[in-house]
Amino acid sequence: MADPDNLLYSKEHEWVKIDGDTATIGITDYAQNSLGDIVYVELPRVGKQIEQFGNIGVVESVKAVSDLFTPVSGEVLETNGSLEADPAAVNREPYGAGWLFKVKLKDAGEKSNLLSASDYGKIAHD
Amino acid sequence: MSASTELRRTALYDEHGKHNARLVPFAGFEMPVQYSSILKEHDAVRNRAGLFDLSHMGQFVLEGPNVAAWAETLTINAIETMKPMQARYNIFCNPEGGAHDDTIFYRLADRWLLVVNGANADKMWAHLNANRAQDVHLQNLHGRNALIAIQGPKSVEILKSHVDVDVASLKYYFCAEGNVYGRPAVIARTGYTGEDGFELFVFGEHAPEIWAGLLRDHASDGLEPCGLGARDVLRLEAGMPLYGHELTEAITPVQAGLQWALKTSKPEFIGRNALVEQMERDTYDRIAGLIMKGRAPAREGYAVYHEGKPVGEIRSGSVAPSVGGQNIATALVPKATATAGVTLEVDIRGTRHEATVVPLPFYKRAK
Numbered sequence: 001m002a003d004p005d006n007l008l009y010s011k012e013h014e015w016v017k018i019d020g021d022t023a024t025i026g027i028t029d030y031a032q033n034s035l036g037d038i039v040y041v042e043l044p045r046v047g048k049q050i051e052q053f054g055n056i057g058v059v060e061s062v063k064a065v066s067d068l069f070t071p072v073s074g075e076v077l078e079t080n081g082s083l084e085a086d087p088a089a090v091n092r093e094p095y096g097a098g099w100l101f102k103v104k105l106k107d108a109g110e111k112s113n114l115l116s117a118s119d120y121g122k123i124a125h126d
Numbered sequence: 127m128s129a130s131t132e133l134r135r136t137a138l139y140d141e142h143g144k145h146n147a148r149l150v151p152f153a154g155f156e157m158p159v160q161y162s163s164i165l166k167e168h169d170a171v172r173n174r175a176g177l178f179d180l181s182h183m184g185q186f187v188l189e190g191p192n193v194a195a196w197a198e199t200l201t202i203n204a205i206e207t208m209k210p211m212q213a214r215y216n217i218f219c220n221p222e223g224g225a226h227d228d229t230i231f232y233r234l235a236d237r238w239l240l241v242v243n244g245a246n247a248d249k250m251w252a253h254l255n256a257n258r259a260q261d262v263h264l265q266n267l268h269g270r271n272a273l274i275a276i277q278g279p280k281s282v283e284i285l286k287s288h289v290d291v292d293v294a295s296l297k298y299y300f301c302a303e304g305n306v307y308g309r310p311a312v313i314a315r316t317g318y319t320g321e322d323g324f325e326l327f328v329f330g331e332h333a334p335e336i337w338a339g340l341l342r343d344h345a346s347d348g349l350e351p352c353g354l355g356a357r358d359v360l361r362l363e364a365g366m367p368l369y370g371h372e373l374t375e376a377i378t379p380v381q382a383g384l385q386w387a388l389k390t391s392k393p394e395f396i397g398r399n400a401l402v403e404q405m406e407r408d409t410y411d412r413i414a415g416l417i418m419k420g421r422a423p424a425r426e427g428y429a430v431y432h433e434g435k436p437v438g439e440i441r442s443g444s445v446a447p448s449v450g451g452q453n454i455a456t457a458l459v460p461k462a463t464a465t466a467g468v469t470l471e472v473d474i475r476g477t478r479h480e481a482t483v484v485p486l487p488f489y490k491r492a493k
Contacts, residue, residue: 036148036355037165039445040423042475058475060423062164062445063355084421 001029004095008111009120010053010071015095016114018105023072026099027059027090030124035061038090043068043079043101050076050103052110057100059090072110074103136181137272137330141337145351153244155182155269158353167356168447171319174348175278177340178357183273184247185327186254187265188238196259197231197238199395202379203387208233213299213316215387218253219397223378223404226253228369232301232314239312239327241273243369272333276340276349277323277360279491284344285324289313293324307332307339318357320364320489362456363448365415365487371426371442372413372456380404381412381458383486411438414464415488416472416481418453424472424481431471431478432463440472448489455481 007015013031017024032038040060050056050070057068079101083089090098115123133156142149147158158179160167170176188197194206203216212233218226227246232239242250247268254264276285282294291304291313301314309332317323328336341349358368367373372382379388380401390402404410418424424443429436443455455472463470466485471478 036160037163040421042422062359063159065425 001094003028003030003117003120003124005117007095007117008071008114009117010069010114011123012053012069012071013124014069014071016071018072018108018111021105021108022077023074023103023105024099025071025101025103026094027068028120028124029094031059032091032094032098035059035064035066037062038087041068041080041083041087041090041100043083044070044076046076046078048076050074052113068100070103071114072103072105072107074106076101077104078102134182134269136179136269137333138179138181138274138337141334142179142351145341147351147353150354152354153182153247155244157182158351160353160355161351164353164355164359165447167350167352168359170348170350171278171321171352171356171360172448173279174350175276175280175284175323175344176319176350176352176356177337178275178277178352178354179333179337180273180275180325181269181271181330181333182244183268184240184242184244184250185267185271185273186240186242186251187267188240189236189263189265190261192259192261193238196262198392200253200257201229201395202389202392202397202401204389204392205231210235211301213301213314217373217379217384217387218250219379219395219401220375221396221400223380223397223400224375225369225373225377225379225382226250226375228367228373228379228384230316232312234301234303234312244268246369270330272328272330274326274328274333274337274340275317275323276326277317277319277321277352278349279322280344280347280349281321281323284340284347284349285313288339288343296324307336309336311336318364318366319360320366320487320491321360322491358442359444359446362442362444362454363446363487363489365489367413368442377413377441377458378404378410381410383413409461411458411460412464413441413456413486414459414470415484415486416440416455416457416470417449417484417488418455418472419480419482421453422474422479423453424455424457424474424479429473430457430459430481431473432459432468434471437463437470446488454488456486
């Protein structure tokens with residue numbers, strides 16, 4: 001699965017889609033594939049202030065617990081509630097129905113700390 | 127294990143590469159933890175059949191007229207009463223009753239095969255040699271012979287056309303010596319998944335052609351290569367202990383609920399006094415089965431609480447597709463909290479999550 005060009009990426013394998021001052025965040029195809037079958041996602045509560053690259057939750061596969069980091073700072077606006085019943089959506093559609101949470105972007109300047117699809121591809125696919 | 131330790135490869139290493147296995151260090155070997163997906167492989171074993179490389183497990187050959195009498199003194203279950211071609215689960219204990227290893231003895235026509243956990247193979251080889259009796263000859267085939275397991279409801283149908291023994295009428299926990307794809311094998315109706323199935327002990331040099339042949343000829347039946355990840359979920363659902371988790375040098379077979387394998391009628395064996403005393407006092411912490419009420423999985427090492435007080439810890443945990451997709455776990459807890467229906471709490475990253483104690487096993491296949 002190609003990493004979409006319209007997204008930005010972190011070295012920790014999260015993607016972020018910035019739409020005005022709203023950022024939608026998920027994990028990359030590389031990340032979901034490395035983790036294997038995802039069985040549980042623990043996300044920050046709505047309203048929480050989170051800081052760029054902070055550890056804000058976990059993604060669990062059958063075998064392992066992996067930390068989840070946020071690629072941008074801001075206030076958590078929404079979490080993907082459908083993942084409670086269907087965490088495997090993260091495996092099936094990491095860039096679509098498997099999104100994790102939305103943040104009210106605090107500092108658009110943080111984008112410069114993130115990677116383009118092609119730069120992320122050099123980390124993930126080499 | 128230190129980084130400098132050279133990992134060993136089983137005879138099937140090249141076959142794993144052909145199926146995109148994800149390899150991890152396990153018991154000193156590079157072993158497949160999964161091929162396609164742990165949940166998909168689990169589903170294959172419960173509904174069709176799965177093929178496992180278990181060549182990391184220790185295989186010892188025991189020979190001589192006194193093997194049974196000698197081994198009785200080292201183990202908790204009966205050996206001399208085993209019929210020819212019978213297999214039996216057995217545990218070697220330390221003097222305090224803790225488990226050195228849990229194993230299977232196979233009584234063949236002219237020798238015995240003892241299968242030990244891969245991680246315990248060196249320890250067990252030393253233990254057997256330190257306690258060796260006259261007229262007992264030991265041979266260590268660890269890493270030389272291969273072990274291929276086929277597990278799942280289609281196992282008989284898949285295996286029957288490639289063997290010269292009647293696998294359909296082979297009884298559970300019995301074995302036969304024959305040929306698989308024309309290669310010599312001990313064919314045993316044993317396994318570690320809670321499903322029907324067989325374990326094939328073969329020479330390492332013959333393992334790749336048997337493995338590849340079964341997958342080639344039975345992919346259309348849904349036979350899939352399965353890794354150790356699926357195996358762990360399958361065995362936990364079936365309530366089977368895993369050494370290092372439900373059984374250790376400190377956790378006895380009595381604590382693990384394996385009294386059925388303990389033959390106190392045997393006059394003397396290592397650990398007997400400690401185990402009998404533990405059973406009679408009946409105050410010991412024991413392994414309980416837990417079902418989590420929420421969706422957060424319990425994992426090994428998480429603290430377990432009862433009415434706010436710490437009482438024990440999780441020993442194994444997993445999502446359980448065959449238990450309605452719930453999260454199941456085992457925990458070592460005091461007697462009073464190990465009763466079905468008791469509510470316990472599991473500390474998951476600082477938050478207490480409720481769990482209910484249930485009888486083991488979690489899953490039993492329909493007969």
